Amino acid sequence: xxxxxxxxxxxxxxxxxxxxxxxxxxxxxxxxxxxxxxxxxxxxxxxxxxxxxxxxxxxxxxxxxxxxxxxxxxxxxxxxxxxxxxxxxxxxxxxxxxxxxxxxxxxxxxxxxxxxxxxxxxxxxxxxxxxxxxxxxxxxxxxxxxxxxxxxxxxxxxxxxxxxxxxxxxxxxxxxxxxxxxxxxxxxxxxxxxxxxxxxxxxxxxxxxxxxxxxxxxxxxxxxxxxxxxxxxxxxxxxxxxxxxxxxxxxxxxxxxxxxxxxxxxxxxxxxxxxxxxxxxx
Numbered sequence: 001x002x003x004x005x006x007x008x009x010x011x012x013x014x015x016x017x018x019x020x021x022x023x024x025x026x027x028x029x030x031x032x033x034x035x036x037x038x039x040x041x042x043x044x045x046x047x048x049x050x051x052x053x054x055x056x057x058x059x060x061x062x063x064x065x066x067x068x069x070x071x072x073x074x075x076x077x078x079x080x081x082x083x084x085x086x087x088x089x090x091x092x093x094x095x096x097x098x099x100x101x102x103x104x105x106x107x108x109x110x111x112x113x114x115x116x117x118x119x120x121x122x123x124x125x126x127x128x129x130x131x132x133x134x135x136x137x138x139x140x141x142x143x144x145x146x147x148x149x150x151x152x153x154x155x156x157x158x159x160x161x162x163x164x165x166x167x168x169x170x171x172x173x174x175x176x177x178x179x180x181x182x183x184x185x186x187x188x189x190x191x192x193x194x195x196x197x198x199x200x201x202x203x204x205x206x207x208x209x210x211x212x213x214x215x216x217x218x219x220x221x222x223x224x225x226x227x228x229x230x231x232x233x234x235x236x237x238x239x240x241x242x243x244x245x246x247x248x249x250x251x252x253x254x255x256x257x258x259x260x261x262x263x264x265x266x267x268x269x270x271x272x273x274x275x276x277x278x279x280x281x282x
Contacts, residue, residue, distance in 0.1 A: 027066075038067030052278050074280035075141050078267040082136060085260055088267070093275025101263070104256035111250040112175055115243070120175035125257045129181070136181050139264045174250075 026043055027033050033045035040046075045066035047053060054069035077088030085105050089098030112119050129135065266272045270280050 032064060033066050034068065037070075050281055054276060054278060069276070069278060071278055071281045072274055074267055074270055074282055077272075077280075078139065078264065079141075081260075081263050081267060082139060085256075085263075088263075092272075094272070095275070097263075101256065101259055104253060104259065107249070107253040108256045111246060111253050115246050115250050116173075116175055118175075120177050121181055122175050122254050122257060123173060124254075125261075126176060126180050139268050 027040035027045045029035065029038075029040045033040050036048070037051045038045045038047045045053070047067035050071050051067045052069045052071050053064075053066045055064050055066075072092055077092050080088035080091055086098045086102040089095070089101060109119050263272075267280075270282075273279050
């Protein structure tokens with residue numbers, strides 16, 4: 001009797017092991033292989049287009065659900081990054097990259113507005129785009145902008161640039177309007193600059209006239225006037241130093257534009273993955 005119980009227990013244990021191994025390898029459509037997300041091929045759940053198996057490392061194989069993650073279309077973060085920089089990173093849960101880019105964006109907006117009075121795109125960015133023949137239209141989804149529209153836009157922008165070159169002065173601006181980013185043309189145009197009058201270090205001396213019309217020089221007035229001039233020059237130096245500091249901060253914040261185009265390139269060619277490490281789809 002005891003031997004029969006031992007044999008029965010051993011048989012039950014073996015059946016449990018076989019059942020466990022069978023259930024861990026078996027593909028169950030509608031179970032561990034959801035409907036409309038994957039199909040069973042023998043014991044393997046093959047994902048349909050747009051779905052990915054994002055497995056939970058804390059669960060055993062028999063409790064995993066395959067093809068459970070819907071992949072993100074790459075053009076969603078691409079368009080968001082093009083129009084609303086840093087929002088695309090947050091959308092795909094790349095939070096650290098999004099926070100870095102948002103900080104650089106705010107810094108660029110603040111420094112460019114304080115330094116130049118408006119927010120635009122640095123000239124060196126336009127020069128690089130011209131060298132490479134790039135515009136933001138190159139990153140748009142195929143079919144959104146036709147080749148004919150691109151050519152018409154280039155011709156129109158060429159005419160606008162020529163008009164700008166004729167109208168502008170001789171000095172090149174540090175930043176230009178954002179609309180230039182849609183042009184794949186030479187951005188070398190001149191902007192009118194603010195004239196700054198520098199009185200230099202000329203010292204004024206007050207003179208008076210007597211009844212006979214002869215000039216009378218007052219020596220005691222010379223020192224206050226010199227002090228006034230020196231104080232004015234110091235103010236000019238402080239202002240120039242502040243402008244230099246602001247310019248340096250502006251130049252540092254221009255790193256945003258490098259990151260901007262790197263992100264567009266990496267999304268366009270699906271070099272990036274989303275925050276879960278899952279590749280994008282088109």
